[in-house]
Amino acid sequence: MSQLSEMKKVDIKKGGKKTQDDIVYAHIFDAILEQRLAPGTKLNEESLGEIFGVSRTIIRRALSRLSYEQVVVIRPNRGAVVASPSIEDTRGILFARRVVEKAVTELVCDHADNAQIEQLKKCVRAEQTCFDSGDRAAGIRLSGEFHLLLAEMANNPPLLSFQRSLVSLSSLAIAQYESNAKSHCSYDEHFELIDAIAKGDKNLAVQLMMHHLDHIQDKLNLDGDAATSDLKAIFANVCK
Numbered sequence: 477m478s479q480l481s482e483m484k485k486v487d488i489k490k491g492g493k494k495t496q497d498d499i500v501y502a503h504i505f506d507a508i509l510e511q512r513l514a515p516g517t518k519l520n521e522e523s524l525g526e527i528f529g530v531s532r533t534i535i536r537r538a539l540s541r542l543s544y545e546q547v548v549v550i551r552p553n554r555g556a557v558v559a560s561p562s563i564e565d566t567r568g569i570l571f572a573r574r575v576v577e578k579a580v581t582e583l584v585c586d587h588a589d590n591a592q593i594e595q596l597k598k599c600v601r602a603e604q605t606c607f608d609s610g611d612r613a614a615g616i617r618l619s620g621e622f623h624l625l626l627a628e629m630a631n632n633p634p635l636l637s638f639q640r641s642l643v644s645l646s647s648l649a650i651a652q653y654e655s656n657a658k659s660h661c662s663y664d665e666h667f668e669l670i671d672a673i674a675k676g677d678k679n680l681a682v683q684l685m686m687h688h689l690d691h692i693q694d695k696l697n698l699d700g701d702a703a704t705s706d707l708k709a710i711f712a713n714v715c716k
Contacts, residue, residue, distance in 0.1 A: 496530050497537035503528070503714060504538060508547055508558065508644050509620045510613040511651040515560035519548065523707050528714060545641040547648065559648055566649040570693050573642050574686065576635060577623070581669075581685045583630035585678040592629050593674045599625055600670065604663040619662045620647055646692070653696040665691065 494502075507513040519539060521532045528535070539556045542548035550556045561569060584592075599622050606615035620643045627639035665688045672681035 496528075496534045497541070500524070500528050500530060500534060500538040501541050503711060504542060505547075505644060506617055507711065508542075509617040509647050511616055511647055512613055513558050515558055515648045515652050517558040517707075519556040519558065520707065521555065524711075527707060527711050545644060547641065547644045559645065561645060561649045561652065563653070565645075566653060566696065569642060569645045569649055570689060572638075573646060574689055576627075576639055576642060577685050577689065578682055579632075580623075580627050580630045580635055580639065581673070581681050582678055583632060583635075584626055585673050585676055585681050587631065588629060588673050593670060596622065596625060596629075596670045596673070597667075600663050600666040603666070607663065615663075616647065619666070620644070622662075622666055650692070650696065655695050655697045662688070 504513070504519075521535045521539075524535045525532050539548055539550060543550045543556070547559050548556050549559050588596075599618060603615050603618035603622065606612070606618060623643050624636070624639060627636040630636070665684065669681060669684045669688065672684055
């Protein structure tokens with residue numbers, strides 16, 4: 477059973493310290509990272525409200541936050557859709573990833589302690605387990621979360637905010653343009669990167685990160701596999 481399957485159903489109305497729109501936002505963000513939400517999918521407020529058991533006002537707040545991160549496009553009088561990065565958009569996203577990932581990697585090399593190194597390894601081991609067991613969606617999400625974890629460890633809030641947008645946009649671009657959706661070696665490259673960070677070898681770590689981004693870009697073309705646009709199927713894990 478996958479890690480996602482083992483998660484308990486989130487009670488939207490009892491979110492603890494999280495607000496209702498925090499929880500809705502997190503579910504949609506994860507669905508984008510996992511490539512369960514296809515680029516161009518219409519995000520119907522009424523349907524999402526029924527799925528999560530909240531008002532359309534809460535849905536609008538969550539969609540507004542995702543719009544700010546550019547992964548959702550809100551069209552006047554036509555509703556919201558998941559962003560569909562063009563080829564040119566994708567080039568820009570990957571260029572920005574290079575700039576941000578280089579800065580993040582250098583900062584992490586300067587400051588990472590043993591506990592953080594172990595946290596990175598735990599994330600990548602979980603990623604590997606998911607891919608090895610055939611849980612591709614969870615593996616993709618954890619691959620993205622690895623990069624977000626690095627950005628968090630860089631201890632630079634603006635970089636982390638920018639990286640959240642870039643990682644989710646990258647997932648949408650990959651969903652559209654990846655040529656071989658069955659081929660993944662991200663965890664191998666992630667383990668190599670962690671080793672370089674643990675040694676404090678900044679030059680090697682940056683080189684490995686750039687190679688990792690090269691590998692992602694080399695797999696992209698115009699024939700990405702289509703994903704479902706059925707909102708109820710996508711968020712089945714939160715529906716009764």
